[in-house]
Amino acid sequence: MEWFSAPEYWPARLVFQRALAAVYLVAFVGAALQFRALIGERGMLPVPRLVAGVPFRRAPSLFQLHYSDRLFALCAWTGAACAAVLLAGLDGDLPPAAAMTLWAVPWVLYLSIVNVGQTWYGFGWESLLLEAGFLAVFLGPSHVAPPVLVLWLLRWLLFRVEFGAGLIKWRGDPCWRQLTCLDFHHETQPMPGPLSWFFHRLPKPVHRMEVAANHVTQLLVPFLILTPQPVASVAAGIVVVTQLWLVLSGNFAWLNWLTIALAASAIDYTPLAGPPPTLDAPPLWYEIVVLCVTGLILALSIRPVRNLLSRRQVMNRSFDSLHLVNTYGAFGTVGRVRHEIVVEGTDRPRPPTDDADWREYGFRGKPGEVRRLPRQFAPYHLRLDWMMWFAALSPRYAEPWFGGFVERLLEGDRDVLRLLRHNPFPDGPPTYVRARLCRYRFTTWRELRSTGAWWHRDHLRVFLPPTRLDTTAPPADARPPQSP
Numbered sequence: 254m255e256w257f258s259a260p261e262y263w264p265a266r267l268v269f270q271r272a273l274a275a276v277y278l279v280a281f282v283g284a285a286l287q288f289r290a291l292i293g294e295r296g297m298l299p300v301p302r303l304v305a306g307v308p309f310r311r312a313p314s315l316f317q318l319h320y321s322d323r324l325f326a327l328c329a330w331t332g333a334a335c336a337a338v339l340l341a342g343l344d345g346d347l348p349p350a351a352a353m354t355l356w357a358v359p360w361v362l363y364l365s366i367v368n369v370g371q372t373w374y375g376f377g378w379e380s381l382l383l384e385a386g387f388l389a390v391f392l393g394p395s396h397v398a399p400p401v402l403v404l405w406l407l408r409w410l411l412f413r414v415e416f417g418a419g420l421i422k423w424r425g426d427p428c429w430r431q432l433t434c435l436d437f438h439h440e441t442q443p444m445p446g447p448l449s450w451f452f453h454r455l456p457k458p459v460h461r462m463e464v465a466a467n468h469v470t471q472l473l474v475p476f477l478i479l480t481p482q483p484v485a486s487v488a489a490g491i492v493v494v495t496q497l498w499l500v501l502s503g504n505f506a507w508l509n510w511l512t513i514a515l516a517a518s519a520i521d522y523t524p525l526a527g528p529p530p531t532l533d534a535p536p537l538w539y540e541i542v543v544l545c546v547t548g549l550i551l552a553l554s555i556r557p558v559r560n561l562l563s564r565r566q567v568m569n570r571s572f573d574s575l576h577l578v579n580t581y582g583a584f585g586t587v588g589r590v591r592h593e594i595v596v597e598g599t600d601r602p603r604p605p606t607d608d609a610d611w612r613e614y615g616f617r618g619k620p621g622e623v624r625r626l627p628r629q630f631a632p633y634h635l636r637l638d639w640m641m642w643f644a645a646l647s648p649r650y651a652e653p654w655f656g657g658f659v660e661r662l663l664e665g666d667r668d669v670l671r672l673l674r675h676n677p678f679p680d681g682p683p684t685y686v687r688a689r690l691c692r693y694r695f696t697t698w699r700e701l702r703s704t705g706a707w708w709h710r711d712h713l714r715v716f717l718p719p720t721r722l723d724t725t726a727p728p729a730d731a732r733p734p735q736s737p
Contacts, residue, residue, distance in 0.1 A: 258398035264522035272514035277336035285329035290668035297657035345395035352394035377569030419471025425585030435460035441588035507632035598683030604719035615675030688717035
């Protein structure tokens with residue numbers, strides 16, 4: 254079938270596949286390095302406890318059959334190795350069936366991780382990676398002409414990512430319609446980057462222009478992605494530029510980079526790459542499989558489309574346990590004030606009343622020490638740091654795991670301590686741990702010059718009173734913590 258293939262899009266497929274493989278690599282390495290403290294056998298939310306109460310059909314995963322930390326590490330590093338092979342382009346000369354199998358391996362492995370990852374893997378970009386990874390299975394190797402239907406499914410995914418994000422903003426916080434959300438967002442976003450302070454200090458008219466441009470990019474441009482060339486390429490280019498702007502202004506794991514990869518698949522590179530090389534015609538069985546997958550994706554798209562059209566639109570929701578077609582969106586509500594949980598310990602036999610005797614734990618990404626400039630970690634995902642941001646929004650986000658986190662600090666658990674930047678008790682665990690809720694704000698230019706501090710913080714209230722291993726309640730004679 255001549256209409257089945259789009260040989261002129263062979264560079265677009267190449268760019269998308271290599272970018273997706275790079276994201277897979279980051280995701281698997283992050284899983285391998287963080288899982289023991291988060292969901293391991295002795296983790297804060299152990300996988301064995303989950304699979305004991307959740308049936309396979311609700312959370313299909315290899316770990317439903319058997320779980321051990323050694324098996325998880327093997328799966329994560331195998332996924333990283335497959336991603337490295339795909340990044341190197343070693344799938345290009347394989348027969349179509351072998352290439353599809355190679356792309357299916359990281360998808361199955363990462364699906365197995367996400368479906369047992371619980372709250373640590375409840376982010377929208379997990380489903381986005383799985384949905385994009387599933388479609389990549391059917392793009393074919395480099396010597397076979399890319400199937401036009403899969404390329405359109407990638408555009409359909411990009412449309413839902415951008416348009417869903419635009420709608421959730423327009424329907425959500427009034428500040429998006431008033432063009433004022435970026436007066437706060439750079440300061441209150443989950444994990445600011447090294448340039449976020451400077452973005453926050455841009456003049457307010459520039460913030461208004463940023464929000465207006467965001468509405469155009471996410472509410473109008475997505476429709477142009479579905480139009481013929483060269484308009485689709487221009488629209489995809491606008492998405493790429495917008496996403497790079499977001500990369501500079503904050504840390505959003507691989508969300509921006511994966512969106513860039515999807516946009517790259519919609520660009521016609523013929524003016525740069527020239528005429529396509531001679532490519533093999535796809536075998537009949539391959540065409541049949543692609544047709545069936547296209548029908549499946551269209552059928553599963555009904556519920557996400559209904560969600561897009563609903564006044565009660567939800568964001569980042571999976572409608573099937575395989576994460577094949579999902580709904581996306583972010584920042585329907587923008588915080589005006591930044592709260593952070595400051596975790597401290599002491600090695601005194603009784604909780605001290607003087608704040609000077611409490612030593613603060615340092616996190617890698619989330620704000621802590623006021624003179625420390627935020628670092629760039631994306632596309633790497635610091636899962637504990639992200640959940641600390643959610644916990645500061647509401648204690649209910651902390652209920653499943655925060656108690657286990659504190660317990661492991663009191664035990665001096667090495668796996669948990671590896672997730673932190675600074676352990677103030679290198680010679681042995683503390684006797685007590687407490688947590689305070691503080692308000693953070695970016696300093697002004699004058700404050701930065703005079704103090705060297707990027708943040709100013711004020712103590713608000715106790716988040717967790719002094720706690721030790723043999724009790725969950727503060728001692729009777731413990732006094733409330735004093736303000737710093």
